[in-house]
Amino acid sequence: MMRRYRWSGLAVAAAIMLPFLLSKFQTFQATQIMVYAIAILGLNLLTGYNGQISLGHGAFYAIGAYVTAILMDQAGAPYWAAIPVAAIICFGVGFLFGFPARRLGGHYLALATFALALAVPQLLKWRMIEHWTGGVQGVFLDKPGAPFGLPLNSDHWLYYLVLAHVVLLFWCAANLLRGRIGRAIRAIRDQPVAAETAGIDIARTKAIVFGVSATYTGIAGALSALVIQFVAPDSFPFFLSIYLVVGLVVGGASSLWGAFLGAGFITMVPNIAAEISKGATGLIYAVAMIALMYWLPQGISGGVQRLFVCVSRRRRTAHPSGEG
Amino acid sequence: MLHQLVSGLMTGAIYGIVALSLVMIFNATNHINFAQGEMAMFSTYVAWMLINAGLPYWAAFGATVALSFVGGMALERMVLRPFRDAPLLSIVVVFVALLLAFNALAGWIWGYVLKKFPSPVSQFSTGTSLIGAHELFVVAVTVLMLTVLFLFFRFTRLGLSMRAAAQNPVSARLVGIRVGRMLTLGWGLAAAIGAIAGMLVAPIVFLDPDMMGGILLYAFASALLGGIDSPAGAVLGGLIVGVGENLLGAYVVGNDIKLTVALIVVISVLIVRPRGILGRITVRRV
Numbered sequence: 001m002m003r004r005y006r007w008s009g010l011a012v013a014a015a016i017m018l019p020f021l022l023s024k025f026q027t028f029q030a031t032q033i034m035v036y037a038i039a040i041l042g043l044n045l046l047t048g049y050n051g052q053i054s055l056g057h058g059a060f061y062a063i064g065a066y067v068t069a070i071l072m073d074q075a076g077a078p079y080w081a082a083i084p085v086a087a088i089i090c091f092g093v094g095f096l097f098g099f100p101a102r103r104l105g106g107h108y109l110a111l112a113t114f115a116l117a118l119a120v121p122q123l124l125k126w127r128m129i130e131h132w133t134g135g136v137q138g139v140f141l142d143k144p145g146a147p148f149g150l151p152l153n154s155d156h157w158l159y160y161l162v163l164a165h166v167v168l169l170f171w172c173a174a175n176l177l178r179g180r181i182g183r184a185i186r187a188i189r190d191q192p193v194a195a196e197t198a199g200i201d202i203a204r205t206k207a208i209v210f211g212v213s214a215t216y217t218g219i220a221g222a223l224s225a226l227v228i229q230f231v232a233p234d235s236f237p238f239f240l241s242i243y244l245v246v247g248l249v250v251g252g253a254s255s256l257w258g259a260f261l262g263a264g265f266i267t268m269v270p271n272i273a274a275e276i277s278k279g280a281t282g283l284i285y286a287v288a289m290i291a292l293m294y295w296l297p298q299g300i301s302g303g304v305q306r307l308f309v310c311v312s313r314r315r316r317t318a319h320p321s322g323e324g
Numbered sequence: 325m326l327h328q329l330v331s332g333l334m335t336g337a338i339y340g341i342v343a344l345s346l347v348m349i350f351n352a353t354n355h356i357n358f359a360q361g362e363m364a365m366f367s368t369y370v371a372w373m374l375i376n377a378g379l380p381y382w383a384a385f386g387a388t389v390a391l392s393f394v395g396g397m398a399l400e401r402m403v404l405r406p407f408r409d410a411p412l413l414s415i416v417v418v419f420v421a422l423l424l425a426f427n428a429l430a431g432w433i434w435g436y437v438l439k440k441f442p443s444p445v446s447q448f449s450t451g452t453s454l455i456g457a458h459e460l461f462v463v464a465v466t467v468l469m470l471t472v473l474f475l476f477f478r479f480t481r482l483g484l485s486m487r488a489a490a491q492n493p494v495s496a497r498l499v500g501i502r503v504g505r506m507l508t509l510g511w512g513l514a515a516a517i518g519a520i521a522g523m524l525v526a527p528i529v530f531l532d533p534d535m536m537g538g539i540l541l542y543a544f545a546s547a548l549l550g551g552i553d554s555p556a557g558a559v560l561g562g563l564i565v566g567v568g569e570n571l572l573g574a575y576v577v578g579n580d581i582k583l584t585v586a587l588i589v590v591i592s593v594l595i596v597r598p599r600g601i602l603g604r605i606t607v608r609r610v
Contacts (some may be wrong), residue, residue: 055420100591100594108598110356111544114358114587115590115591117585118543118587122582127580245417249417277432281428283425283429287425289420294407
């Protein structure tokens with residue numbers, strides 16, 4: 001039990017210390033990375049583990065953010081109540097989308113979600129719902145401060161709020177994937193026919209995974225609304241969906257902690273590349289994606305894991321009696 | 325009403341051409357090319373650059389189509405070929421990467437400011453307000469292209485070889501068709517058709533790196549509606565989607581959620597009739 005959580009525990013401890021070493025802007029960036037990590041984890045559950053390719057997860061991110069913003073702005077709901085509501089709504093939308101999508105194999109699902117990604121930015125500007133969404137202007141939110149008189153400034157509080165979600169959601173995902181359901185999810189990806197023969201209800205499982213995935217990405221969207229304190233259609237462009245895919249590919253499909261690598265990549269690269277040109281970001285993404293697909297289809301995390309396996313195998317052969 | 329119908333047919337023709345290029349690649353490789361719109365956009369920028377360099381329109385048109393043809397073939401050879409046997413996720417990721425790459429490159433080279441693109445028939449007038457000269461031109465080019473492609477795939481040796489290579493690669497190889505070469509050719513043709521579509525659409529929507537986003541969605545809807553493997557279906561689907569979009573936009577839902585209508589078309593076709601109007605049913609053995 002303790003062994004299993006050794007590395008995760010160390011990482012969380014380090015993450016708790018981190019804001020005291022970082023500047024205000026760096027703390028914001030770290031928070032942003034964790035938000036993206038949750039979104040990418042959601043996409044990974046669907047695409048990496050279940051084999052359902054989604055190019056439209058930006059839509060669920062946007063829904064999560066908008067539900068939170070509207071609840072806080074229109075209904076005066078506190079943020080801690082708005083996030084679970086956003087999560088539930090995203091599960092519903094994701095499940096409903098996944099329900100018909102379960103019949104769509106492979107690239108047809110990619111196509112349907114691609115269409116979703118293209119349509120949602122325009123839908124957010126729809127005049128009929130402008131009253132709630134604020135139209136093109138969007139919605140401004142207040143910055144949540146630390147509760148119970150904790151001696152934290154609001155940037156640090158946001159950081160810890162997001163960190164708490166990261167820990168909870170990654171723990172849930174790890175548990176989900178370890179058990180029977182996790183095996184079913186992977187079986188559907190690798191051998192759908194065999195999975196069905198083994199009694200797995202493919203349609204239902206796929207729809208539920210879609211819902212769970214949308215929930216994760218929706219929670220990330222909800223947190224992003226709090227972190228940035230502003231939602232507008234332009235915050236959720238079509239390319240957001242694509243960037244999430246970039247993060248997934250760079251971090252590595254089918255590895256949970258890869259999501260952090262991917263999130264770091266899509267947060268940091270634009271900052272660095274913007275100094276060269278606005279187009280440089282996209283180009284770096286594209287080259288990284290193709291190169292990784294060519295040499296490391298499992299992403300950076302997959303590459304690192306392979307390296308570990310190689311090293312430990314070599315050590316085992318060098319010291320046959322040792323544990324390795 | 326009549327005007328909406330006519331302009332619907334015109335936009336429909338454009339969707340049809342983009343859909344046609346999607347169908348070309350689907351027929352050659354069984355993949356849906358998510359980068360098709362951005363490839364067309366990039367070609368159109370090349371045409372814009374050639375025209376600005378002083379070339380007459382038709383020379384630039386021809387050169388762009390030729391360059392796109394070569395570019396499409398090069399893309400297949402150098403980028404896509406290594407992934408021929410890769411899992412679907414890898415291939416989709418590569419398409420997405422191409423989409424990003426073309427969008428970013430165009431923005432980097434030519435900037436993000438809207439540019440005007442000329443129409444070769446702008447000095448003519450049709451003498452009626454019902455249909456503009458450029459609209460007529462678009463429809464004419466679409467009909468011409470569909471006819472040429474139909475004849476090409478029906479009656480020429482090369483066209484038949486391409487169809488054979490796509491439908492049954494193993495048997496095609498046995499009768500001496502170079503299947504790999506046919507794939508390359510299919511990509512070249514798709515890129516060339518996309519370039520023509522881009523040059524037709526640019527005078528209407530202006531030139532910018534994101535100009536094809538919406539059009540690509542409609543083109544997907546058209547291709548699916550008509551049948552993703554049927555060139556005639558692509559154009560038919562394009563016309564239906566174009567007219568439907570214009571009428572719905574003008575009279576029912578308004579212009580600001582038209583893309584959502586396309587999304588609904590995509591999903592409903594996929595669920596109700598995945599093979600579209602004119603598509604073939606494919607039965608897969610498991």
